[in-house]
Amino acid sequence: MLDVQRNDWMLGSFLAAALCLLGTASAVAADSPYSKFSEQFSRWKSHPEQGAYDKIVSGGPDGSTLISFPYGGGLMRSFDGGVAWQSFTVEGQGAQDVAIAPRDSRLWYAYGAQDRTLHRTTDGGITWSARGDPIASDRQAFGVAISADPNVIYRTLGQVDLNCDFNECAFKTATLQRSTDAGASWQDIGAPQDFQRAYPSPVDPKLVFALGRNGFQRSLDQGTTWTTVSVPGIPQSLLGAALALDRFDSAIAYFVANPADSFSTSVYSTRDGGASWNVTLLPGGRLFADGAQKGRAYLFTAFFGAYETRDAGLGWAKVEPSVYTSVNANVAGVVLRSGRRFAVGPYFNTLRELDLNDGALALASDLWWNPAESGWGITITHRASTQTFVTWYTYDEAGNPVWRVIPGGTWSDRTFSGDLYETTASRYFGSAFDPSTVTRRKVGTAQISFDSENRAVFSYQLASGISGSKRVERQLFGPSVALPAVQESYADLWWNAAESGWGIAINHQGDNVFATWFAYDAAGRPLWVVMPDAKVVVVGGVPTAAGDVYTTRGPSASVPFDPSQVVRTKVGTASLAFIANDQAVLSSTVFGLGERRVITRQPF
Numbered sequence: 001m002l003d004v005q006r007n008d009w010m011l012g013s014f015l016a017a018a019l020c021l022l023g024t025a026s027a028v029a030a031d032s033p034y035s036k037f038s039e040q041f042s043r044w045k046s047h048p049e050q051g052a053y054d055k056i057v058s059g060g061p062d063g064s065t066l067i068s069f070p071y072g073g074g075l076m077r078s079f080d081g082g083v084a085w086q087s088f089t090v091e092g093q094g095a096q097d098v099a100i101a102p103r104d105s106r107l108w109y110a111y112g113a114q115d116r117t118l119h120r121t122t123d124g125g126i127t128w129s130a131r132g133d134p135i136a137s138d139r140q141a142f143g144v145a146i147s148a149d150p151n152v153i154y155r156t157l158g159q160v161d162l163n164c165d166f167n168e169c170a171f172k173t174a175t176l177q178r179s180t181d182a183g184a185s186w187q188d189i190g191a192p193q194d195f196q197r198a199y200p201s202p203v204d205p206k207l208v209f210a211l212g213r214n215g216f217q218r219s220l221d222q223g224t225t226w227t228t229v230s231v232p233g234i235p236q237s238l239l240g241a242a243l244a245l246d247r248f249d250s251a252i253a254y255f256v257a258n259p260a261d262s263f264s265t266s267v268y269s270t271r272d273g274g275a276s277w278n279v280t281l282l283p284g285g286r287l288f289a290d291g292a293q294k295g296r297a298y299l300f301t302a303f304f305g306a307y308e309t310r311d312a313g314l315g316w317a318k319v320e321p322s323v324y325t326s327v328n329a330n331v332a333g334v335v336l337r338s339g340r341r342f343a344v345g346p347y348f349n350t351l352r353e354l355d356l357n358d359g360a361l362a363l364a365s366d367l368w369w370n371p372a373e374s375g376w377g378i379t380i381t382h383r384a385s386t387q388t389f390v391t392w393y394t395y396d397e398a399g400n401p402v403w404r405v406i407p408g409g410t411w412s413d414r415t416f417s418g419d420l421y422e423t424t425a426s427r428y429f430g431s432a433f434d435p436s437t438v439t440r441r442k443v444g445t446a447q448i449s450f451d452s453e454n455r456a457v458f459s460y461q462l463a464s465g466i467s468g469s470k471r472v473e474r475q476l477f478g479p480s481v482a483l484p485a486v487q488e489s490y491a492d493l494w495w496n497a498a499e500s501g502w503g504i505a506i507n508h509q510g511d512n513v514f515a516t517w518f519a520y521d522a523a524g525r526p527l528w529v530v531m532p533d534a535k536v537v538v539v540g541g542v543p544t545a546a547g548d549v550y551t552t553r554g555p556s557a558s559v560p561f562d563p564s565q566v567v568r569t570k571v572g573t574a575s576l577a578f579i580a581n582d583q584a585v586l587s588s589t590v591f592g593l594g595e596r597r598v599i600t601r602q603p604f
Contacts, residue, residue: 053346058333059100062291081335088125099144102202131183147200154198189223204250244287248294269313302329317452358411359386367475375566428519430593438501478512493602513545546575
C-alpha cells in the first residue's frame, strides 16, 4: 500500500468477487447500514423473549442471573443469562428494585412496591421473608448493594418532598446506610447531604467504596471509617459516576466519572485497590466486570460502541461498532452461557444480546500493514455476522505482484484462521472479462491473531514450504478532517456481479480513499494495482474520488522483506463516482487501456 504521508509503499486491498468464485457468498445481513457511524454495523441481535422489557438487573457469581421488569408490570427471572424466563412476585406484590448477591445467584433483596418493606429470598424468588420495618412515606430507598457477606448490605435512604409532583421531585436529602443483619436494622454511615451510593467488593466483605457529592471514598471496615480515593482530574462531585469491581481480585476496579458524557471523558482503572490509577481516553459509559476471568471488563457507550479489557484496564479493544441509536447505553450486564459471553439489555422494550465470543472485535473494512516493511499488506473485511474475508498483497519469486485470499475461515476467540487461495483468469484490462476462465488453487494456510481491533500478528504457511509471522496494524492514510465531504462510508468489497472473479477494495478514511484492484495481467496471472491518494469531492451532486494508479514490484515472502527493493510505477488514472450508497461507476485508463464498469458492494 502506498503511504501518501511518506511517499513509501505498502499496498493492500480486497478480492470481492472471489467470494462467489470460492463458493462462500451468502446474503448480506439485513441490519447492515452503511452510514458514517455504522459502516461496521451493529452486532446486537434480538433474543426470543416473553413479554417486553423496561429494565433488567444482572447479578450472581457470573452475572447470569437476570431480573426483568417488563413494560406494563410484573417481574420475571432467568438463571441462564436470558434463555429461559419465569414470572415471580415479591410476597404477592411488585418490586421497586431487586439486588442480587455477588456470590449467590439465588439470594436477593427487594423492596415491595406496596408494603415498602425490604424482603429477602434465598431460593431465587420462590419464598421471601420481610426484613425490618417499612420505610416512611416520605422516604425512598435506592442503590441496595450486597457485599461478599450476604448479611452485610448497603442502601441510600432519600427524603422526598411530598408537596410536589412526584415525577418532578428531587430528593431533599439522601443518607448512605449499612445493615449487618440482613436488613433487619440499619445504621447511618454517611451524611445526608453527601448523596452517596455504596459499591461493596464482591471479594472482600470489609471493602466498600462510595461515590457521591463529596467525591470518591473507600472503607476497609464496612463503612465505619472512610478515606478519600484520589483520582487525578475527576470532578469534586461524583453524583451518577460509575464503578465496577473485579469479581476475583479486590485490588482491581474500573471507574468513569461521567458515564453519560460520550465525548470528553476517561476510563480509570486500578490494580492496587485505588492507590494509583491508569487513565485511558475513552467515551463514558456503563462498566461491567467479567464473571469468569480476573482482569476482564467491559465498557458500553451510547454512541461509540463497546470496549473490552483483558489486562485490568491497561488496554481496551473495541468489540462493538458505533451506531446512531445504540442499545449499548442500556446494557444490564455480561452473562455466561456454557462458558460463552453475551451482553444483554433492554432496547425499546425488547430484549437484545451481543455475542462477545468468536470474532468479537469491531474490524470492519480497512488496510493493514507493518510500517517497517512498507510495500506489502493485507485487507480485512469483517461483517456483523463475524464473517471475515482477508486478502494478502505480496510478490512472487520473480518480484511480480500477487494476491492471495482467505475467503472464509474460523474464529477461535481472537484468532482467525483459514486456507489461502490464488486464482487465475483471463486478462482484465483492455478486454471483456470472462468469468468462466477463473480457476483457483489452494496455496497454504494463514492466521491472524488480534491483540486489539487495531493490532495483530499475521502468520502464513505456504505449500511450497515458505512460512512467516509478522506484526501488522491498521494503516492510517491521509489527514483526518473535521467535516467530511460525505457522511457515508464507502469502505467495503466491490464487484460487478456479472464478472465474478475480479474486484476492487475501497478503503475510506475521512475524505481519503485508497482503492485496490485485484485482477489479472495479459497472461492471466493475478495482478493488483492501487489508487492510493484519492480525495472524495462532490461533483454535480455525485461523490467522486479520482487519482493516479500504480503498480509495484518487490521481494517475495520467501526472504526478509526489504522495503528499499520495492519499485513503483505509475500506470494510469482512475475515478470512482458513487451514484448510490451501494453502487458506483469505475472509470479508468490503465496501461493505456480505457475501462468503464458499474460496481456494487459485494455481499457475503
